[in-house]
Amino acid sequence: MSKPSDTPRSLRVAVLTYSNRRTVADDTSGDLIRACLAGAGHRVVDSAIRHGDASAMREFLRVWVRDPGIDAVICTGGTGITDCMPEAAASLIEHDIPGFATLFQMLSLQDIGSSGMLSRAQAGLAAGKLLFLLPGSENGCRLAMQQLVVPQLDSTTRPCSLAGLLADE
Numbered sequence: 001m002s003k004p005s006d007t008p009r010s011l012r013v014a015v016l017t018y019s020n021r022r023t024v025a026d027d028t029s030g031d032l033i034r035a036c037l038a039g040a041g042h043r044v045v046d047s048a049i050r051h052g053d054a055s056a057m058r059e060f061l062r063v064w065v066r067d068p069g070i071d072a073v074i075c076t077g078g079t080g081i082t083d084c085m086p087e088a089a090a091s092l093i094e095h096d097i098p099g100f101a102t103l104f105q106m107l108s109l110q111d112i113g114s115s116g117m118l119s120r121a122q123a124g125l126a127a128g129k130l131l132f133l134l135p136g137s138e139n140g141c142r143l144a145m146q147q148l149v150v151p152q153l154d155s156t157t158r159p160c161s162l163a164g165l166l167a168d169e
Contacts, residue, residue, distance in 0.1 A: 012043050012070050013042050013074060014048075014073045016049075016076070017049045017050075017075075017076050017077055019051060029137065029138050032138055036145040037153075046064065065129045065131060072153065074134065079120045080119075080135075081118055086120045093126050107143055107148075108143065121135055132144070
């Protein structure tokens with residue numbers, strides 16, 4: 001388990017929106033993620049909107065998880081049954097965090113009923129970085145960010161947090 005710190009740490013986060021329709025002007029889920037991160041004292045150090053097959057997305061993510069200036073990567077979109085982000089991330093994730101998917105589906109059940117079982121949201125450690133795959137819907141992103149991601153990116157969360165797994169810089 002990762003022990004909490006007494007001092008909050010500002011993480012460097014990259015945000016990816018997986019979409020073939022969204023643009024910078026209407027990336028509502030990406031905007032929500034960036035706002036949640038800023039509100040929690042974290043820094044968005046890179047942001048992109050991309051679309052492609054699992055191989056192309058894997059290579060894109062690989063660059064970010066190998067970047068020493070990035071602590072965490074948060075992706076929105078591409079987690080539906082016919083999408084490819086879980087497959088893109090699979091070979092990059094060294095340690096899956098199954099509790100994230102379980103808790104997200106539980107929260108989704110309360111929010112949208114049985115449709116929540118269709119989500120393939122997930123989290124894991126990739127090259128020592130936190131990697132989150134969130135749904136593309138604004139409501140799904142809000143739920144994940146407010147209830148799970150932001151609290152776990154807080155190094156002072158007790159009894160432990162995912163932020164505590166990251167190397168201090």
